[in-house]
Amino acid sequence: MNEITSARPDPDFVPHFADKVIFASSGTTGEAKLIEMSGRNLAYQILSASNLPEENCKIVCRGRCNNLAMIPFHHIFGFVAVFLWYTYFGEAIVYPSTTSIRDVVYAIRKGPATHIYSVPMFWDGVAQTLERTIALRGGKIKEAFERTLGYGLGELSRKEAGFAASPFFRRLIRNKVFGNKVVWCISGGGAISKKTLRIINGIGYPLSNGYGMTELGVACVEKRLDPKDRLAGSIGTLFGGFEAKIRDGKEEGELLIKSPTVHESEIVGGHRVPTPLEDGYFATGDIASISEGKYLFIKGRLKDTIIDTNGENVYPDEIEDYFRGLPHVRNVACFGLEREGREQICLALETDNAAEEGAIDKIKAAFQEIIASLPSEKKVDLPYLYRHSLPVSGSMKVKRFALRDELAAGSREFIPLFETEKGSGKGDFWAGFDPAEVKEVLSAVRKIFATNLQLLEEKVGYGDVWDKDLGGDSMSYVAMVSDLNEHFRVEIPTELYGKIGTVNDFAKEVLILLGKGPRNPSNS
Numbered sequence: 001m002n003e004i005t006s007a008r009p010d011p012d013f014v015p016h017f018a019d020k021v022i023f024a025s026s027g028t029t030g031e032a033k034l035i036e037m038s039g040r041n042l043a044y045q046i047l048s049a050s051n052l053p054e055e056n057c058k059i060v061c062r063g064r065c066n067n068l069a070m071i072p073f074h075h076i077f078g079f080v081a082v083f084l085w086y087t088y089f090g091e092a093i094v095y096p097s098t099t100s101i102r103d104v105v106y107a108i109r110k111g112p113a114t115h116i117y118s119v120p121m122f123w124d125g126v127a128q129t130l131e132r133t134i135a136l137r138g139g140k141i142k143e144a145f146e147r148t149l150g151y152g153l154g155e156l157s158r159k160e161a162g163f164a165a166s167p168f169f170r171r172l173i174r175n176k177v178f179g180n181k182v183v184w185c186i187s188g189g190g191a192i193s194k195k196t197l198r199i200i201n202g203i204g205y206p207l208s209n210g211y212g213m214t215e216l217g218v219a220c221v222e223k224r225l226d227p228k229d230r231l232a233g234s235i236g237t238l239f240g241g242f243e244a245k246i247r248d249g250k251e252e253g254e255l256l257i258k259s260p261t262v263h264e265s266e267i268v269g270g271h272r273v274p275t276p277l278e279d280g281y282f283a284t285g286d287i288a289s290i291s292e293g294k295y296l297f298i299k300g301r302l303k304d305t306i307i308d309t310n311g312e313n314v315y316p317d318e319i320e321d322y323f324r325g326l327p328h329v330r331n332v333a334c335f336g337l338e339r340e341g342r343e344q345i346c347l348a349l350e351t352d353n354a355a356e357e358g359a360i361d362k363i364k365a366a367f368q369e370i371i372a373s374l375p376s377e378k379k380v381d382l383p384y385l386y387r388h389s390l391p392v393s394g395s396m397k398v399k400r401f402a403l404r405d406e407l408a409a410g411s412r413e414f415i416p417l418f419e420t421e422k423g424s425g426k427g428d429f430w431a432g433f434d435p436a437e438v439k440e441v442l443s444a445v446r447k448i449f450a451t452n453l454q455l456l457e458e459k460v461g462y463g464d465v466w467d468k469d470l471g472g473d474s475m476s477y478v479a480m481v482s483d484l485n486e487h488f489r490v491e492i493p494t495e496l497y498g499k500i501g502t503v504n505d506f507a508k509e510v511l512i513l514l515g516k517g518p519r520n521p522s523n524s
Helices: 039-048 076-088 101-110 120-136 139-152 158-165 167-175 194-202 227-231 316-323 359-373 400-408 435-453 474-488 503-513
Strands: 020-024 034-038 066-068 092-094 115-118 184-187 207-213 217-221 243-246 252-258 265-268 271-274 282-291 295-301 329-339 342-351 382-386 414-416
Touching: 020 076, 034 039, 039 076, 039 217, 066 076, 066 101, 076 092, 076 115, 076 207, 076 217, 120 139, 120 184, 120 194, 120 329, 139 158, 139 167, 139 194, 158 167, 194 207, 194 227, 207 227, 243 282, 252 295, 295 316, 316 329, 316 342, 316 359, 329 382, 329 400, 342 359, 342 400, 435 474, 435 503, 474 503
Parallel strands: 066 092, 066 115, 115 184, 184 207, 342 382
Antiparallel strands: 020 034, 034 265, 207 217, 243 252, 252 282, 265 271, 282 295, 329 342, 382 414
């Protein structure tokens, strides 16, 4: 007979559990570590925000608040600002079924969500999509939209804005985005474009900028109700219990924060170590300035800062802000790279691969126009098209350090913006072929490559290999060969499948099959 015997509980035993929460750092700087928060740290996170209803009657508004759970709770922003705060205040949380844009928007409308807290990448995407939608409607709608923004931001009077100031037109625009139930929005986790702040606030969704770190939780948010204060880009004033100063008492420099929310220990390389503090202050690694003795402004990350030839600091966040409005560009990333004895400013552009023909020419023209307006220390040295989507961390931040290392290693994901035609089949490879026929066939093959790969033509180099460089697979390869056969009315030999994989290779084979080129061993 099997028996199970349990020990009697020790009457003097006092359990200690559920007093630690582990968060992972974002991983954008290449220094992954685990942050250990205690129950005390998290209790102070709630207490620090207890005055929110008095400081801002919309962040915690009268009546029912429904906060959207878009930021995952393993992210400090989501755990504190969405989960801890709003459950403490007895408010509801709206959960989308998935993180797809369609399901998120559905949850906002169906909830309905009154509060939307997310990262800059989300807000930039919303603003860009709305701006492009308005642009497609034509000049009059675009003009009315601009007047709506002006009225919403207090730049135009109702009379000056005219019909664009009417509740009907403003509701119409918001119905195209999230509807008319949203009360307040917060962006956190990085720098946000001033253009994005203008668009979102201008259409009637109060969007303010906030600040926090995995190591210390959420520290502050711009709480003022006047949209002009939010447009300035401030991250607001500190919550209760927080203290801040700039290193060495400078006007601008590394931000140091003291707070009972600062984590007690961290795990680095498998070893648990105490939190590094300087006279009780935690060094954030962020460059900041303080205005009027209390309003904080973040310039960028200390480790991301680029030092130009004159010793001036160049902040990637600021450079990215200049170029976020480029046509057909979905995302941008700026980083420094040591070349030719100095740190050069690099810019990677993620484009909309569904953009119409001529998109790259528009990007080039707009890029040059912006460059002409910038001071010399902020001019981009190396602009690139990035072939696929920019690498993003779990906290939805672009991995600048990963991009820098990738470019330094010679990755072919980077295509020089002003050399997109480089490698178009010149030289001995085309000896004996008619140049005009080569150009015509190359162009057609490149289009078929781009269509099957769902890439802009300019992202398909003539010497790029189908799978290694362009991300294609065997199934799409077969479909592409079928399209080539149909377009040129040829039959590419099956024994060549997998052996040839570039635009140059296929164009040469097509010309040979059409009887327009010499046949020699180097052709196959």
